[in-house]
Amino acid sequence: MKLVEAELRRIRLPLLAPFRTSFGTEHDRDVLLIRVTTDDGVHGWGECVAGSEPLYSSEYVDAAQQVVRDFLLARLWHLPDISAHRLGPALQAIRGHRMAKAAVEMAVLDAELRSSGISLGDRLGAVRGSVPVGVSVGIGSSIAQLLDTVGGFLAQGYQRIKLKIEPGWDVDVVAAVRERFGDIGLQVDANAAYRLADARHLTELDAFGLILIEQPLPEEDLRGHAALAKQMRTPICLDESIVSAAAAADAIALGACRIVNIKAGRVGGLLEAVRVHDVCAASGVPVWCGGMLETGIGRAANVALAALPNFTLAGDTSASDRYWARDVITEPFALRDGELRVPRGPGLGVDVDADLLAGATTSVERLSGPG
Ligand code: SMG
Ligand code: MG
Numbered sequence: 139m140k141l142v143e144a145e146l147r148r149i150r151l152p153l154l155a156p157f158r159t160s161f162g163t164e165h166d167r168d169v170l171l172i173r174v175t176t177d178d179g180v181h182g183w184g185e186c187v188a189g190s191e192p193l194y195s196s197e198y199v200d201a202a203q204q205v206v207r208d209f210l211l212a213r214l215w216h217l218p219d220i221s222a223h224r225l226g227p228a229l230q231a232i233r234g235h236r237m238a239k240a241a242v243e244m245a246v247l248d249a250e251l252r253s254s255g256i257s258l259g260d261r262l263g264a265v266r267g268s269v270p271v272g273v274s275v276g277i278g279s280s281i282a283q284l285l286d287t288v289g290g291f292l293a294q295g296y297q298r299i300k301l302k303i304e305p306g307w308d309v310d311v312v313a314a315v316r317e318r319f320g321d322i323g324l325q326v327d328a329n330a331a332y333r334l335a336d337a338r339h340l341t342e343l344d345a346f347g348l349i350l351i352e353q354p355l356p357e358e359d360l361r362g363h364a365a366l367a368k369q370m371r372t373p374i375c376l377d378e379s380i381v382s383a384a385a386a387a388d389a390i391a392l393g394a395c396r397i398v399n400i401k402a403g404r405v406g407g408l409l410e411a412v413r414v415h416d417v418c419a420a421s422g423v424p425v426w427c428g429g430m431l432e433t434g435i436g437r438a439a440n441v442a443l444a445a446l447p448n449f450t451l452a453g454d455t456s457a458s459d460r461y462w463a464r465d466v467i468t469e470p471f472a473l474r475d476g477e478l479r480v481p482r483g484p485g486l487g488v489d490v491d492a493d494l495l496a497g498a499t500t501s502v503e504r505l506s507g508p509g
Pocket of ligand 1: 159164194274329428432455
C-alpha cells in the first residue's frame with residue numbers, strides 16, 4: 139500500500155453550548171481532518187485533536203496542519219509500502235507534534251484496515267462491543283445552572299459526571315452536586331490550574347468520595363503530583379502529563395498517579411495509546427478514555443480504544459448530540475443504557491457524510507506525492 143494523495147480539510151463545527159475550562163472557553167471547533175488515498179484507491183480518515191490555540195498543550199491546529207504537510211507527509215510519499223506500524227520509524231526524526239502524528243496515523247490505519255476488512259477495535263484488541271460513557275461538564279455561570287446541566291445529563295443515562303474545576307469553582311460546586319444528586323459517579327478535572335501550595339485546599343475534596351482528581355498541577359510537575367498524592371485520599375489521575383508510554387511508566391513509578399486518562403492524540407497515536415494501556419495494566423493502574431470534543435471520526439477511534447480490557451472506568455467519549463446539532467458522520471453516536479456501541483465495520487467503521495462535510499468546510503488543501 140502506497141500513499142498517493144492526501145486532503146487536509148478544515149471544518150468549523152459550532153458546539154451546542156460553550157465549553158469552559160480553566161484555560162478558556164470553546165464556542166466551536168476548528169478541526170483538521172486528513173483523508174489519505176492509497177494506490178489501491180482506498181481512503182482513510184484521520185482527525186487532529188489540536189485546538190485553535192495552544193492552551194491545553196503546546197500544539198495548535200494551524201501548526202499541526204503545517205507539520206502534517208511539510209514534515210510528516212513529506213517523509214511518507216516515497217515509502218513503497220506504508221502501514222501504521224511503519225510510521226513510528228519513518229517519523230522518528232520529527233520531535234513532538236504528537237497530535238499531528240496521531241492524525242496521520244489514524245488516517246493510515248483506517249485505510250490499511252479498510253483494505254483488509256478489519257475493524258479498528260479488532261486491530262487494537264477490543265474485548266467489548268460497547269463502552270460505558272460519562273460526560274465532562276464545563277465550568278458553569280452559576281451553581282444553579284450547573285445543577286440543571288448535570289441533572290439533564292444524568293437523565294440521559296450518562297454513567298458518571300466529570301466537573302471541570304479551577305480555583306474559586308471547586309469545593310462548593312462539588313458539594314452542591316453531591317448534595318443534589320447523591321451517590322453518582324463523580325470526578326473532577328483541573329487542567330493544571332493549581333499549584334502544590336494549594337494542597338491543603340484540595341484535600342477538602344476528599345470529603346466527597348470522588349472517583350479521581352485529574353491533572354491538578356502543571357504538565358511537567360510529576361514530583362508535585364507525587365507529593366500531592368501523599369496528602370490526598372482522592373486518587374490522582376494524569377492527563378496532560380502522560381505524553382507517552384515512557385511518561386506513564388515514570389509517573390507510576392514516582393507515585394504521581396493511580397489512574398491514567400488516555401488520549402491517542404496526546405500520546406502520538408493509537409498504537410502508542412495501546413502501549414500506555416499495556417504499561418498501566420502491567421502496574422495495576424486502571425485507565426479511561428479522554429475526549430477532545432471530537433467529531434464522529436475521532437470519536438469512532440476513541441470508542442474502539444475504550445473497548446480494550448484495562449479501560450475499566452467510564453470515558454469522556456460522550457454521544458454526538460452532547461456536542462453537535464449534526465455530526466459529520468452518517469450515523470451519529472447515540473447513548474444506549476449509558477453506553478456507546480463500538481463500530482464493527484472495517485477501519486474506523488463510520489462513514490463521512492459528504493454534504494455535511496462540505497457544509498462545514500472552511501478550507502481544503504490537496505496534496506500528492508512526487509510522481
Ligand atoms: O470530549 O467531552 C469531551 C471533552 C472532555 O473535558 C474534556 N477534555 O482535559 O480532559 C480534558 C479536556 C480537554 C479538552 S478541552 C477543549
Ligand atoms: Mg483532562
